[in-house]
Amino acid sequence: MVSDIGQLEVSRHQRELILKPNRAHIYGMGMDIDPIESITEGSNSLLAELPEGAWDFGLLLKDDAITLTRELEKSDISAIGYSNPVRSDFISDIAGLQFTGLEANRYNIENNLGVDLSQMLADPETGEIAFDQPAITAIRQQRYLALSQFNTGEDRIFLGRLFYAGEVSEMGEQTLSDGEGSLTWPTTVNAMVDTDHGVAVRHYFGGPGWNRVLEDAGFKRGGLTITTASLPGGTVSSAYSQTLTVTGGTGTKTWTVATGTLPAGLTLAASTGVISGTPTAAGTSNFTVQVVDSVTPGSVQKPLSIVVAA
Missing domain, CATH: 2.60.40.10 (Immunoglobulins)
Structure with missing residues (x-):
């Protein structure tokens, strides 16, 4: 292993593992769709097809991009005579996903307003969609997949994060103005535990570039x-x-x-x-x-x- 700092800085595989995305998408899926086991397939480690029924939230605001969060809350027990806690326990661990959709498509509208428009029919003549906001907003769960690509060609690395049972926890403000910017659909999603699978989040690291530098990243390759x-x-x-x-x-x-x-x-x-x-x-x-x-x-x-x- 390289120990000289100068050599470490110019080491090729280290630079490949500094990830800056050039593509990113947020996908949604109903709870009736099985969670995705892996995002790549084949000897070329290319992206696998998403399951039937998945949808794309469309273009995302570049300034806000995709923000992945994790909020931990810890409880400490202190004892007389000790300056540090004698016991600590995590009492809350919530993963979050924040993104701002740019397109006024059905999926962003549903996400932002907390409504189900899957059965909504437009006016046959005008094409207008009109509906009432429910007096009591129901909590809706669905699967969310954040997928990003880093590098190009054979160096491509894909990073994914799946929320098994995502719930919208906050809808940001929307501004209607003829100035800079446009109408956007800011959304914050929290990952809840899927009771059928017993977990809340799944992480993916793959792609041809990842496959090539797997050992350099510190991982062992599985057998046949x-x-x-x-x-x-x-x-x-x-x-x-x-x-x-x-x-x-x-x-x-x-x-x-x-x-x-x-x-x-x-x-x-x-x-x-x-x-x-x-x-x-x-x-x-x-x-x-x-x-x-x-x-x-x-x-x-x-x-x-x-x-x-x-």
Whole structure:
């Protein structure tokens, strides 16, 4: 590890980890959409598609940008004869998200006014939308995903933060003026615990740039995992094709059958993990597949079986 301060300042990987975003978006999702496990996918570590039903709050005010907060409240117990507390406990830990939307779209309007306009129909002739503000504002929960991109090309790093059950806690002032600026939709969201999952916030750090400097950032790379849980059955004299899947590793994968045998007539392609062919005999074949990665040390195995019907 570099110990000289001068060398540390010019070290390339250190500069890459100084993050200044060039793109940022806030996305929303209903509570009926499963929380996102990861924001990147594939060997290129590119952004994954958002789930169906997610929406974009649109352009954000550059001056205010996106502010991520965390408010901790601690309770101390002091004892006679001690200058420092003898016990401390956190009694509150609330993550917050502040952003200012620029677009007067449905999602910013709903967020700011605390209303559900999903069933609202515009006047068929004028296109006007008109509605009453509820006398008592109901607390609405939805998922919020703040997603930012840092750097460009192969150096891209993505940072994400998901609020499992976000609640709008404050709506900022809106100004109507012909001077500088425009009508904006300032919003503050607090992260509440999703009772179905037992947590409030999920953090993501990914992208091709992150993948390349992962170890420099102080993290260890996970090993290989075969994600194929089971294989469907086949039928004698009918074509069969299934692809084994694996996560982890950055190199070329090579598949083999470590123990047992595939059903007669089927073969495993070493480079693709595809089991294909035409079964020639009925029965159950138990076997163990193995995959190795040209970069990641070690290998991983998975016992599987295929039932061939007559």
